[in-house]
Amino acid sequence: xxxxxxxxxxxxxxxxxxxxxxxxxxxxxxxxxxxxxxxxxxxxxxxxxxxxxxxxxxxxxxxxxxxxxxxxxxxxxxxxxxxxxxxxxxxxxxxxxxxxxxxxxxxxxxxxxxxxxxxxxxxxxxxxxxxxxxxxxxxxxxxxxxxxxxxxxxxxxxxxxxxxxxxxxxxxxxxxxxxxxxxxxxxxxxxxxxxxxxxxxxxxxxxxxxxxxxxxxxxxxxxxxxxxxxxxxxxxxxxxxxxxxxxxxxxxxxxxxxxxxxxxxxxxxxxxxxxxxxxxxxxxxxxxxxxxxxxxxxxxxxxxxxxxxxxxxxxxxxxxxxxxxxxxxxxxxxxxxxxxxxxxxxxxxxxxxxxxxxxxxxxxxxxxxxxxxxxxxxxxxxxxxxxxxxxxxxxxxxxxxxxxxxxxxxxxxxxxxxxxxxxxxxxxxxxxxxxxxxxxxxxxxxxxxxxxxxxxxxxxxxxxxxxxxxxxxxxxxxxxxxxxxxxxxxxxxxxxxxxxxxxxxxxxxxxxxxxxxxxxxxxxxxxxxxxxxxxxxxxxxxxxxxxxxxxxxxxxxxxxxxxxxxxxxxxxxxxxxxxxxxxxxxxxxxxxxxxxxxxxxxxxxxxxxxxxxxxxxxxxxxxxxxxxxxxxxxxxxxxxxxxxxxxxxxxxxxxxxxxxxxxxxxxxxxxxxxxxxxxxxxxxxxxxxxxxxxxxxxxxxxxxxxxxxxxxxxxxxxxxxxxxxxxxxxxxxxxx
DNA sequence: CGGCCTTAATTTTTT
DNA sequence: ATTAAGGCCG
Numbered sequence: 127x128x129x130x131x132x133x134x135x136x137x138x139x140x141x142x143x144x145x146x147x148x149x150x151x152x153x154x155x156x157x158x159x160x161x162x163x164x165x166x167x168x169x170x171x172x173x174x175x176x177x178x179x180x181x182x183x184x185x186x187x188x189x190x191x192x193x194x195x196x197x198x199x200x201x202x203x204x205x206x207x208x209x210x211x212x213x214x215x216x217x218x219x220x221x222x223x224x225x226x227x228x229x230x231x232x233x234x235x236x237x238x239x240x241x242x243x244x245x246x247x248x249x250x251x252x253x254x255x256x257x258x259x260x261x262x263x264x265x266x267x268x269x270x271x272x273x274x275x276x277x278x279x280x281x282x283x284x285x286x287x288x289x290x291x292x293x294x295x296x297x298x299x300x301x302x303x304x305x306x307x308x309x310x311x312x313x314x315x316x317x318x319x320x321x322x323x324x325x326x327x328x329x330x331x332x333x334x335x336x337x338x339x340x341x342x343x344x345x346x347x348x349x350x351x352x353x354x355x356x357x358x359x360x361x362x363x364x365x366x367x368x369x370x371x372x373x374x375x376x377x378x379x380x381x382x383x384x385x386x387x388x389x390x391x392x393x394x395x396x397x398x399x400x401x402x403x404x405x406x407x408x409x410x411x412x413x414x415x416x417x418x419x420x421x422x423x424x425x426x427x428x429x430x431x432x433x434x435x436x437x438x439x440x441x442x443x444x445x446x447x448x449x450x451x452x453x454x455x456x457x458x459x460x461x462x463x464x465x466x467x468x469x470x471x472x473x474x475x476x477x478x479x480x481x482x483x484x485x486x487x488x489x490x491x492x493x494x495x496x497x498x499x500x501x502x503x504x505x506x507x508x509x510x511x512x513x514x515x516x517x518x519x520x521x522x523x524x525x526x527x528x529x530x531x532x533x534x535x536x537x538x539x540x541x542x543x544x545x546x547x548x549x550x551x552x553x554x555x556x557x558x559x560x561x562x563x564x565x566x567x568x569x570x571x572x573x574x575x576x577x578x579x580x581x582x583x584x585x586x587x588x589x590x591x592x593x594x595x596x597x598x599x600x601x602x603x604x605x606x607x608x609x610x611x612x613x614x615x616x617x618x619x620x621x622x623x624x625x626x627x628x629x630x631x632x633x634x635x636x637x638x639x640x641x642x643x644x645x646x647x648x649x650x651x652x653x654x655x656x657x658x659x660x661x662x663x664x665x666x667x668x669x670x671x672x673x674x675x676x677x678x679x680x681x682x683x684x685x686x687x688x689x690x691x692x693x694x695x696x697x698x699x700x701x702x703x704x705x706x707x708x709x710x711x712x713x714x715x716x717x718x719x720x721x722x723x724x725x726x727x728x729x730x731x732x733x734x735x736x737x738x739x740x741x742x743x744x745x746x747x748x749x750x751x752x753x754x755x756x757x758x759x760x761x762x763x764x765x766x767x768x769x770x771x772x773x774x775x776x777x778x779x780x781x782x783x784x785x786x787x788x789x790x791x792x793x794x795x796x797x798x799x800x801x802x803x804x805x806x807x808x809x810x811x812x813x814x815x816x817x818x819x820x821x822x823x824x825x826x827x828x829x830x831x832x833x834x835x836x837x838x839x840x841x842x843x844x845x846x847x848x849x850x851x852x853x854x855x856x857x858x859x860x861x862x
Numbered sequence: 863c864g865g866c867c868t869t870a871a872t873t874t875t876t877t
Numbered sequence: 878a879t880t881a882a883g884g885c886c887g
Contacts, residue, residue, distance in 0.1 A: 186876090186877070213877075238877095346877095383875080383877085484874070485875070486875085487879095490878085541863095541864095544863085546863065548863045549863085698874085700876070719874095722874055724874060724875095725874080759878085760873090760878090761878065762879090
């Protein structure tokens with residue numbers, strides 16, 4: 127078979143495995159996606175499975191799209207029979223089909239994280255929870271973690287007063303979700319899981335259907351996702367005699383989502399639960415040149431408890447990694463710009479060059495420098511299209527049209543654009559709604575004295591001219607009613623256009639000083655809907671709106687994808703997973719930033735950061751540039767950092783430095799050097815950013831100072847001992 | 863009620 | 878630095 131050509135023996139073995147469960151340990155750049163897609167093509171080609179019988183789960187929408195594209199390229203078939211998608215996407219698909227069995231309204235909506243938080247805040251306000259003691263974010267975390275552990279509020283035994291209260295909020299939150307017909311991300315998984323647990327015939331149906339299940343990025347699955355898989359594969363409450371074949375592909379060294387519940391342990395559990403006999407290791411890397419791979423291997427060897435895998439390459443290459451020590455973040459950015467220009471002049475396309483950073487906040491300075499140098503760039507991540515406020519507003523109107531009980535959507539747009547509905551009015555509506563156990567919309571309708579949506583014929587007339595948009599609750603109710611009428615039987619893009627116009631959103635932003643982009647985005651939303659309708663042509667028109675709204679929540683989306691434009695690629699390291707580039711810049715390699723300070727506290731945090739660094743390194747094919755800055759403006763204040771430990775964990779012989787080099791002055795003092803005390807130096811000698819040595823804590827950098835003379839204290843960021851305040855009078859501090 | 867102002871808090875990563 | 882929330886005045 128031609129598509130088996132060019133596979134190495136291990137890849138071929140994996141692709142052609144019989145109908146058994148298997149774990150594929152696929153190192154970075156070892157052809158993982160190729161193996162997955164070829165496996166699907168092979169199964170279908172050999173008649174072992176029909177497209178209908180294949181379930182392929184990926185972690186990102188992008189990966190799902192790519193898989194679909196590559197499979198369709200290999201086989202002349204309509205790929206729509208296959209279920210290929212993300213966990214959330216597939217769970218959503220199940221729930222849409224079986225919404226009745228799952229106890230959900232037909233038009234249920236998906237809450238993204240921001241929606242979830244605002245709903246939660248409302249619930250907490252109702253319960254009079256002190257949000258000082260219970261920060262909504264933490265409560266949200268508790269709820270999500272509980273759901274990911276498969277636990278409903280009723281199943282949790284509170285151990286203390288705090289968790290009792292948390293649990294009360296959790297229960298109230300879920301009730302409110304039901305009332306509004308809203309489902310958050312974790313709920314998609316939990317509810318579809320429960321659907322299958324409780325409904326044996328459904329479970330049997332899907333188990334029989336999906337004889338072959340393939341999972342990408344298995345190391346990133348959480349507990350609930352793994353249970354979900356087991357259920358569909360036939361290892362549920364009433365285990366089938368023979369479980370389905372689960373083909374799990376993963377790399378423990380690239381597990382970078384433990385912070386949100388991913389459980390690498392699933393890999394070991396999997397081999398046990400599915401009695402896996404075939405563990406295939408893909409260890410040949412086809413991506414990076416030897417030096418880069420050596421660096422990555424050396425770095426990751428500092429982690430303990432790995433499954434054990436040794437990546438090698440047949441590609442030679444001794445181009446050293448380049449390391450730049452910059453005075454500050456501006457200089458670092460200039461360095462990146464200069465190097466990018468150099469690469470570009472050598473004929474490397476900008477699309478083939480990527481700049482990575484640990485957190486989104488770091489992109490700003492880089493962007494500024496690139497802009498000045500007139501280098502086109504594209505930033506991935508950051509504010510997503512569907513998360514922009516004007517888009518959220520427009521979607522909220524649509525959500526109200528689809529499902530009037532959506533209080534979140536109601537609150538978002540009831541007074542936007544302003545129509546004279548203030549806090550007082552809303553308090554009344556809220557009170558009324560609570561009293562009558564109805565939604566805010568129900569309360570508004572009652573107050574406006576208009577019949578509900580069951581009787582659209584009794585609409586009050588609504589002016590099409592917007593010169594004097596109706597105000598007050600009546601005006602709003604009339605507006606939504608006429609939107610609802612204007613949207614029925616109309617193609618989705620036109621319906622959206624209608625809503626954007628009628629809501630007054632467009633007019634509002636047209637009159638705003640900086641509203642140009644927002645108007646453009648609203649137009650873009652219509653285009654997005656057009657694209658969506660074309661792609662989803664098999665959907666029935668009445669499902670189209672709900673599906674589009676779900677799509678918006680599930681795929682926050684790279685809609686401004688300017689494919690074809692040659693632009694430098696900028697992204698967080700997380701966003702870089704799965705990609706590869708000719709040249710890669712890893713910036714901000716500083717203690718506290720990368721590894722991030724927040725990761726230092728939790729167990730395994732450093733190892734996850736190291737895996738993140740490993741991912742970053744292994745993205746590069748030919749060249750890797752490392753950089754760090756001694757000082758950096760962050761959150762409006764200058765921070766003084768020392769070089770990341772990850773730099774030291776790469777063998778020196780693989781690195782070329784930008785200057786005679788001192789590792790940010792971590793050089794051991796010459797033997798016998800006199801160690802002066804603090805008092806011996808003039809007070810003015812201590813400056814921010816000064817590198818110092820402490821007899822006990824070792825090497826560090828002064829990051830803060832206060833007081834004078836004998837009272838003077840300095841804050842030092844130590845390489846190994848963390849950040850400490852020291853009294854200069856007593857501390858044995860030496861300039862390094 | 864609504865807009866404008868000040869103030870405070872926030873920031874790791876994202877499906 | 879940016880943004881969310883809170884307070885004040887028209």
